[in-house]
Amino acid sequence: MNRSIKLGIVIVTMSIMLVMLPTLQKPAQSQSGAPEAPAGFDNLTNGHISQADFNAFRATFEEEETIADGLGPTFNNTACVNCHKVPVTGGSSNEFETRAGHLDANGNFVEHPGGSLVQDRAINPSIKERVLPGEDTTKRASVNTLGGGFVEAISDATLIGIRNSQPANIQGLAIFVPILEAPGSTRVGRFGWKNQHASLVSFSADAYLNEMGITSPLQPVENTSDGNSVAAFDTVPDPEDVGGVDVNRFAQFMRATKVPPRDPALVGKAQTIAGEQLFHNIGCDGCHIPTIVTAPAGTVLNGGFFTVSAALGNKTIHPYSDFLLHNIGTHDPIVQNGGQSTLNMVRTAPLWGLRNRAFLLHDFSAQTIIQAITSHGGQAQGAADAFGALPKNDQERLITFLESL
Numbered sequence: 514m515n516r517s518i519k520l521g522i523v524i525v526t527m528s529i530m531l532v533m534l535p536t537l538q539k540p541a542q543s544q545s546g547a548p549e550a551p552a553g554f555d556n557l558t559n560g561h562i563s564q565a566d567f568n569a570f571r572a573t574f575e576e577e578e579t580i581a582d583g584l585g586p587t588f589n590n591t592a593c594v595n596c597h598k599v600p601v602t603g604g605s606s607n608e609f610e611t612r613a614g615h616l617d618a619n620g621n622f623v624e625h626p627g628g629s630l631v632q633d634r635a636i637n638p639s640i641k642e643r644v645l646p647g648e649d650t651t652k653r654a655s656v657n658t659l660g661g662g663f664v665e666a667i668s669d670a671t672l673i674g675i676r677n678s679q680p681a682n683i684q685g686l687a688i689f690v691p692i693l694e695a696p697g698s699t700r701v702g703r704f705g706w707k708n709q710h711a712s713l714v715s716f717s718a719d720a721y722l723n724e725m726g727i728t729s730p731l732q733p734v735e736n737t738s739d740g741n742s743v744a745a746f747d748t749v750p751d752p753e754d755v756g757g758v759d760v761n762r763f764a765q766f767m768r769a770t771k772v773p774p775r776d777p778a779l780v781g782k783a784q785t786i787a788g789e790q791l792f793h794n795i796g797c798d799g800c801h802i803p804t805i806v807t808a809p810a811g812t813v814l815n816g817g818f819f820t821v822s823a824a825l826g827n828k829t830i831h832p833y834s835d836f837l838l839h840n841i842g843t844h845d846p847i848v849q850n851g852g853q854s855t856l857n858m859v860r861t862a863p864l865w866g867l868r869n870r871a872f873l874l875h876d877f878s879a880q881t882i883i884q885a886i887t888s889h890g891g892q893a894q895g896a897a898d899a900f901g902a903l904p905k906n907d908q909e910r911l912i913t914f915l916e917s918l
Contacts, residue, residue, distance in 0.1 A: 562768075806828070833865060
């Protein structure tokens with residue numbers, strides 16, 4: 514099984530800060546007129562589904578899989594929550610996966626046998642995967658999924674509009690990727706470090722197979738071990754997620770999560786406000802877009818399999834991302850969806866929830882915000898240089914702003 518398959522109003526600047534809303538408070542109106550999406554690290558539904566369903570689906574997201582459930586034979590972890598739990602279920606973590614491949618004589622990417630994902634664990638040590646000599650590798654940090662339903666509800670036209678508004682030197686790449694639940698349909702990718710998915714159902718099915726080794730109707734074929742069959746170790750009939758029940762629960766849970774809130778201790782402080790203005794002045798918000806509005810409620814997406822609910826539709830979010838691919842010089846030498854041009858490109862990391870990450874960048878190579886900024890090159894070189902040219906006091910103001918996210 515190939516594991517590589519894993520506009521609308523846009524406001525580029527913000528004049529006010531997002532304040533964490535009390536759970537029962539009516540959402541504030543944004544500058545665009547669209548209500549703010551509910552924010553909070555509180556394990557409460559955003560209203561897309563009931564709290565009872567949210568709790569039940571969160572329990573499925575947190576469930577530990579066993580060999581009897583179909584875990585493996587090769588896998589990375591045993592539960593979704595193990596990679597998505599900081600500060601609450603659905604967030605990020607310090608877990609990572611390994612991707613590998615090499616360039617052939619013509620400079621084209623060739624993935625590791627069986628797929629670019631090299632899984633770290635196996636139910637039998639004889640089939641544990643290993644990076645091969647001569648392969649280039651990268652770590653991939655687990656991604657935050659909180660607020661994922663609002664990201665899924667961004668229209669393709671909005672993302673294309675953002676791309677078209679960007680100067681040529683920093684213009685992002687929008688790729689159209691398959692919707693697994695709607696064969697033949699595509700949308701602009703937005704989930705995963707390579708934007709390999711546009712649908713949370715597709716994202717969930719991919720992760721269930723590739724991170725836990727559990728097949729589903731959308732991903733019914735087991736992975737291999739370095740390209741070799743693992744059938745002798747697979748004792749549970751495929752698809753192991755019968756009817757795709759778990760996959761759909763994962764997707765519904767993520768759709769119902771609130772967006773990461775700002776730090777109330779820093780929002781509104783003079784240092785934070787000044788830092789946000791500097792973030793704009795040096796061009797960081799050319800790619801880390803502060804504000805996006807989701808598609809109207811009732812909009813049908815994902816090839817007809819997802820209708821934007823009232824809870825998700827026409828909501829203002831502040832992801833600080835354009836959800837496009839860029840080459841920022843941080844080296845991700847892997848091709849998934851999108852073709853050879855995506856080599857060394859990564860999705861613009863959404864900065865909401867940034868303060869909860871211990872390590873930064875797609876490969877955990879930065880331990881501080883300053884290291885992350887100064888590691889930027891390629892299309893982000895100009896912003897990185899502009900940050901380096903700031904007086905120390907201004908750098909500290911900008912860092913304070915980022916620490917408020």
